[in-house]
Amino acid sequence: MSKVRVLVGTHKGAFILDSDGQRKRWSVSGPLFGGWEIYHLKGSPADPNRLYASQSNGWFGQIIQRSNDGGKTWEAVGNSFAYDGNPGTHKWYDGTPHPWEFKRVWHLEPSLTDPDGVFAGVEDAALFQSSDAGRTWRELSGLRGHGSGPNWQPGAGGMCLHTILLDRANPERIFIAISAAGVFRTDDSGKTWRPINRGLKSEYIPEPTAEVGHCVHRIAMHPARPHVLFMQKHWDVMRSDDAGESWREVSGNLPSDFGFPIEVHAHEPDTVYVVPIKSDSEHYPPDGKLRVYRSRTGGNEWEALTEGLPQGDCYVNVLRDAMAVDSLDPCGVYFGTTGGQVYASADSGDNWVPIVRDLPAVLSVEVQTFA
């Protein structure tokens, strides 16, 4: 029998939500690591019982947790994230040089093929890799050191490497995104990197079309079509059809093109989801209506999905790592809010129900599908 496991990271712990393939009745377990910020947890595609979690707080720093039994038991593994060599400086908010300092792990991306392989995107922005199930970590320093690093600058949430996309068709290709530097790509397993931000225009930076400096909030791809990327930027929803070599805007008729998450349907590579947010200073839905927008045309033409979502007095946010899809048919879509709700749709977004309503603020949502 098929089933779905939803992994939820929150401001005060992690929760695991389980259902069978009908996705109507859910069990909620947790909190795991109660009182700690769980920025992200994710399962290995190669072994779904292998989970990794990023646990941190302002008092005691960063912990990485690993489970070998689908989240029943956990073990703290390596938490030493040392930058390679002298990391130098990046730009601070006021433009002055600021030393590179490790703060936390924002995102964990398990290898597509090796349960012991996992990447970590960290603040201050860098990419780390472990080949021993999280016991030790080494920086892929070609990214930070490729040349533009001294000009990177933090976004409001910190200078975080928040998105890591692995290409099933080309194991040597990785896309990453940094707020606020932009998107970068390697074609040699992380040795060398280059920025791929041509076509982005950010009016809030000194050179709106600069090679780096763009506040990219999230990128997404369909695994079967890895040369097509979708992006939710600080403002603008963007699309690339050439693996990031160039981007064009596909915001179309969205009520606001500001937002954080973006996700692609599991079976329809041109069906894309975003959650518009009013503005960069008002992080809540326009008009107090929580609406997911879906494009079935790869952008530009968007429809509001409202059934089951609050359509009045709703002022939550949906953070960049807090939306995911399952791979059942019809495709399930899930997102979590800063108000502690996790919403699920078992019909590609047409209808929504809250799985759980009163968690701490949701930082991340991931889904594992067991067919």
Next chain:
Amino acid sequence: MIRVLLPTHLRNLAGLDGEVGFEIAGEASQSAIIDAIEARYPELRGTIRDPRTQRRRPLVRFFACGKDLSDESPRAPLPEAVVAGTEMFLIVGAIAGG
């Protein structure tokens, strides 16, 4: 036997209920205590002091004998009452934030 009380989050992380005791070979200092904690409980490595700089984390404080020892040198000898085990060495998370 030096008696140490860890903050709740770190006791939970290490699966501990109450205070823990350590025999310290050589001169007992804050550094020696943390070395002993990290050796026995690897899951606590880096949680009390920064693993790179070895400095106490800013929101972690050390108390013993009714005094705040946080700003003492990490290698300074601990009070005799702590070494003798009549007073506990308290590692405390600062009251800050929500």
